[in-house]
Structure formats: C-alpha cells, structure tokens
Amino acid sequence: MLKNILILLLASALTALLLSRREQPQPPPVIAPQVITPPVVTPTPPRFPTINALLNEARTNPALAGAAIGFCLIDSKGEVVMEDHAQTSFIPASSLKTLTTATALEVLGPDFHFTTALKSTAPIEAGVIRGDLIIVGGGDPMLAMADLQAWADELKKRGLRMVTGHIRGDARLFPGSLYGDFWNWGDIGNGYGSGVSGLNLNHNRYTLAFRAGETVGAPAVLLGISTELPGVAWKNEVITGPEDSGDGVVIHGGESTTAIHLRGTVPLKAEKFRVNGAVPDPERFITHHFTQLLRAQGIQIGGGSPNTAEPKHELLKHESPPLLAIIKSIHASSDNHETECVFRMLGVKAGKAPDAVIREHWKARGLEFIGLRMEDGCGLARADFIRPLDLARLQFLAGSGPQGANYKDSLLSKDGLRWKGGAMSGVRTYTGFAKTKSGEEFCYALMVNHYTDGKVVSELSQRLTDAMLGL
Numbered sequence: 001m002l003k004n005i006l007i008l009l010l011a012s013a014l015t016a017l018l019l020s021r022r023e024q025p026q027p028p029p030v031i032a033p034q035v036i037t038p039p040v041v042t043p044t045p046p047r048f049p050t051i052n053a054l055l056n057e058a059r060t061n062p063a064l065a066g067a068a069i070g071f072c073l074i075d076s077k078g079e080v081v082m083e084d085h086a087q088t089s090f091i092p093a094s095s096l097k098t099l100t101t102a103t104a105l106e107v108l109g110p111d112f113h114f115t116t117a118l119k120s121t122a123p124i125e126a127g128v129i130r131g132d133l134i135i136v137g138g139g140d141p142m143l144a145m146a147d148l149q150a151w152a153d154e155l156k157k158r159g160l161r162m163v164t165g166h167i168r169g170d171a172r173l174f175p176g177s178l179y180g181d182f183w184n185w186g187d188i189g190n191g192y193g194s195g196v197s198g199l200n201l202n203h204n205r206y207t208l209a210f211r212a213g214e215t216v217g218a219p220a221v222l223l224g225i226s227t228e229l230p231g232v233a234w235k236n237e238v239i240t241g242p243e244d245s246g247d248g249v250v251i252h253g254g255e256s257t258t259a260i261h262l263r264g265t266v267p268l269k270a271e272k273f274r275v276n277g278a279v280p281d282p283e284r285f286i287t288h289h290f291t292q293l294l295r296a297q298g299i300q301i302g303g304g305s306p307n308t309a310e311p312k313h314e315l316l317k318h319e320s321p322p323l324l325a326i327i328k329s330i331h332a333s334s335d336n337h338e339t340e341c342v343f344r345m346l347g348v349k350a351g352k353a354p355d356a357v358i359r360e361h362w363k364a365r366g367l368e369f370i371g372l373r374m375e376d377g378c379g380l381a382r383a384d385f386i387r388p389l390d391l392a393r394l395q396f397l398a399g400s401g402p403q404g405a406n407y408k409d410s411l412l413s414k415d416g417l418r419w420k421g422g423a424m425s426g427v428r429t430y431t432g433f434a435k436t437k438s439g440e441e442f443c444y445a446l447m448v449n450h451y452t453d454g455k456v457v458s459e460l461s462q463r464l465t466d467a468m469l470g471l
Contacts, residue, residue, distance in 0.1 A: 093422030096379035102398035114140035119311030137199025173198030182381035189253030191276025241265030343377025
C-alpha cells in the first residue's frame with residue numbers, strides 16, 4: 001500500500017515537472033538580418049547647366065567672397081524654371097524703379113500728364129494784376145526754365161505791365177519732406193538726390209564748375225554756378241585729386257538750407273569740371289527765377305504786403321510730356337527725381353501711401369510681394385529690398401499685362417535683351433526680358449549685394465546674359 005502511494009506521488013511530481021517545462025516561453029528563432037540595398041538615384045541634371053555652372057563658379061570666386069547672389073528665371077508661361085537664392089531679399093538700387101514705372105503705366109495710364117498752372121488773386125485789368133501771381137505745382141518733374149520763359153512771353157503779349165503783389169509758389173501737392181526718409185546725408189545735396197516737390201524746376205538741380213589746383217591736394221577754385229540759388233552761402237572745401245580720379249565732389253546741402261558745403265576732389269588738370277547739385281528750396285527757386293523772367297520782359301513786380309489769398313483766376317497752364325515719355329526717360333537715365341514724382345503721384349491719386357498702391361495693384365494681378373520694403377520708388381534708399389523671385393515675376397506680369405508693349409518698349413534694349421539695371425556702392429542688379437535664339441522670351445532678375453569688385457560682377461552679368469540669350 002505504501003509502495004503504491006509512493007509510486008503515485010513520484011508519477012505526479014514527474015508529470016508536474018514535465019508540464020512546467022512545457023509552459024516555459026521558448027526563445028524566438030534566430031533569423032539572419034536581411035540586407036537591403038538602397039536604389040541607385042541618378043541626380044537630375046540642371047535644366048540650364050551653363051547658368052547653373054556660372055552661378056556656382058561665382059560663389060567660389062575669391063573676388064566675390066562674402067557677396068550675396070540671387071537669380072531667378074521665368075519662362076514665357078510664367079513658370080519659375082530656375083531660382084538660386086531667389087527667395088531671399090536683396091537691396092535692389094535702381095531696378096526697384098520698375099515697380100513704380102510698371103504700376104504707373106497700368107494705374108495712371110501712358111497718356112497721363114502732370115499739370116502746372118499759373119493763377120492770380122485778381123484779373124489782369126488795364127495791364128495790372130492787383131494782387132499776386134501763384135505758380136500751382138502739379139508735381140511735374142519735367143518743368144523747365146524754357147516753360148517759364150514761354151509764360152513770361154505770353155503774359156507780355158497779353159499786355160501785363162505790373163503785378164502789385166508777390167510771385168508765389170504752391171508746392172502743397174506732395175506733402176512731407178523733399179527727400180526719402182532713408183536717403184543718405186551724402187546723397188541729398190547732390191544732383192542725383194535732388195528733392196521732390198509739388199513744384200519743380202529743371203529737376204531741382206544746378207551745375208557747379210571747378211578748376212583744379214596746380215598740384216594734388218591744392219584747393220580747387222569754384223568758378224561759378226549755372227543757375228542762381230537765391231539766399232545760399234557757399235563753403236568750398238574741394239581740393240585737387242589725382243589725374244583721372246573723376247568726380248569726387250560731395251555736396252552737403254539739405255532741405256531749405258541757406259549754407260551749402262562743397263567737399264571732396266576734382267581731378268588734376270581739370271579746367272572746368274562740372275558737378276550737379278540739388279536745389280535746397282524748390283519753391284523759392286522757381287518763384288525767384290520766374291520773377292527774374294517777368295522783370296526781363298519789363299513787367300514790374302511790386303512786392304507789397306504778404307498775401308495769403310487763394311488764387312481765383314487761372315491765366316496759363318502747362319502740361320508735361322505724356323507719362324510714357326517720362327517713363328522712357330526714367331529707364332534711359334535712371335533719374336531718381338522723375339521716378340519719385342511718379343511714385344508720389346500714385347499716392348496722391350489714390351489717397352494713400354504710394355507703396356500701398358503698388359502692393360495692392362499687383363496683388364490683384366496675382367503677385368503678392370513677400371519680403372518687400374519700399375522706402376522710396378526709385379531705389380536710392382539702402383533700406384529698400386525685394387526678392388529676385390518677385391522682381392522677375394513683376395517683369396512677367398508687366399510684360400504680359402494691358403500695358404505690356406509700352407512697358408517693354410520703354411526699357412533699354414540691345415540684342416534680344418530688354419532690361420533695367422541698378423547700381424550703388426556694393427549693389428548691382430539687373431532685371432527684364434531675354435529673348436533666346438530659340439525664340440522664347442524669359443524674364444529674369446540677377447541681384448548681387450555686398451561685393452568689393454564691381455568689374456567681376458559686371459563680367460558675371462555679361463556671361464549670364466550671353467547664356468540666357470543662347471538658350
């Protein structure tokens with residue numbers, strides 16, 4: 001009996017042991033790792049290998065070390081077909097003018113005219129105006145001394161003998177400063193930085209003539225001025241620079257100043273070296289010279305008591321050339337004064353800031369600017385910036401828009417290229433249209449900032465132009 005019980009216990013223990021071993025988790029089978037061979041990816045060759053190679057070469061050029069280079073190319077369908085740092089904003093210099101000119105053609109129209117009026121506070125009676133003559137400015141950037149002379153001649157023909165009051169100017173059309181807020185101190189006294197007023201004459205510029213000294217470093221002699229600036233005192237500190245050193249004169253003026261400082265250099269051996277300056281008070285400038293022209297016709301100007309009466313009688317009116325002609329002048333000469341008058345007129349007509357007019361117009365046409373800053377309409381401010389992508393897109397939209405033919409025709413043109421450039425110290429930009437040998441027209445923008453060797457940038461531009469035209 002005991003033996004049987006022991007046998008049963010032993011059998012039960014053996015069964016439990018076998019069951020416990022059977023319930024233990026078994027290790028997973030060892031599987032050899034699978035070796036995955038990645039597919040061979042062949043790099044897609046650039047669509048425009050020559051242009052791509054030129055830009056890569058430029059970035060490794062020691063002469064362009066530290067420079068920022070951006071490029072964008074858009075095909076005839078409006079598709080971006082190449083971009084290299086095209087979504088980074090650059091300082092544009094004068095290529096920014098195309099935003100102003102393209103907008104003005106579509107908003108103001110090619111036949112728009114600036115109008116300047118001559119009015120009086122009293123009619124001409126028995127050859128006398130018993131009151132003031134007022135020149136009411138319309139922002140015309142092209143009004144010239146010859147136009148004032150024609151007015152003086154006409155008044156003489158009408159029998160005018162005397163104005164008992166004053167010759168006044170009304171420049172209120174363009175409120176605010178004559179200059180952009182971000183124009184440099186070294187710009188605003190020089191001719192290319194002449195102020196922008198509702199009343200302008202001769203682009204608000206004058207010309208000075210200097211004679212160099214006998215040796216480098218010797219004082220240069222101020223010979224004279226082309227057009228008198230009333231009430232201005234001159235301080236001449238210009239000296240003689242090396243031969244062939246060019247125009248090193250900087251004119252320090254400023255709004256309504258009565259003292260103008262002349263500094264810098266003129267080249268050795270220069271007998272009559274001419275430099276353009278900016279008129280500090282355009283309203284005073286034009287009224288002074290119109291007074292002189294009237295007196296030369298024998299018309300007496302009484303002066304009398306100051307008068308603030310509003311003019312009631314329009315005597316004469318002068319219209320500028322059509323806007324298209326002004327825009328052609330802007331693109332040919334890159335004139336800042338002309339551009340700023342157009343820019344400000346966009347704001348006056350719309351009753352809002354000019355840059356807002358530009359943004360809203362092109363947004364409606366499908367271009368919403370990103371990274372754009374417009375402190376002026378001409379690009380003189382270094383605080384302006386725009387992306388190459390948007391500058392090239394603007395060309396496409398302007399060229400294919402309702403004023404496309406006029407816009408393209410207004411640009412500089414040579415060998416299949418229509419373009420507008422921009423340049424200032426450390427800035428060189430180019431934008432426009434390139435018609436290739438295959439007949440397709442591309443829009444492009446090349447922008448280079450922060451370089452030290454302008455010759456290398458010019459060479460890069462020429463080689464890229466040749467590459468585009470050769471497509």
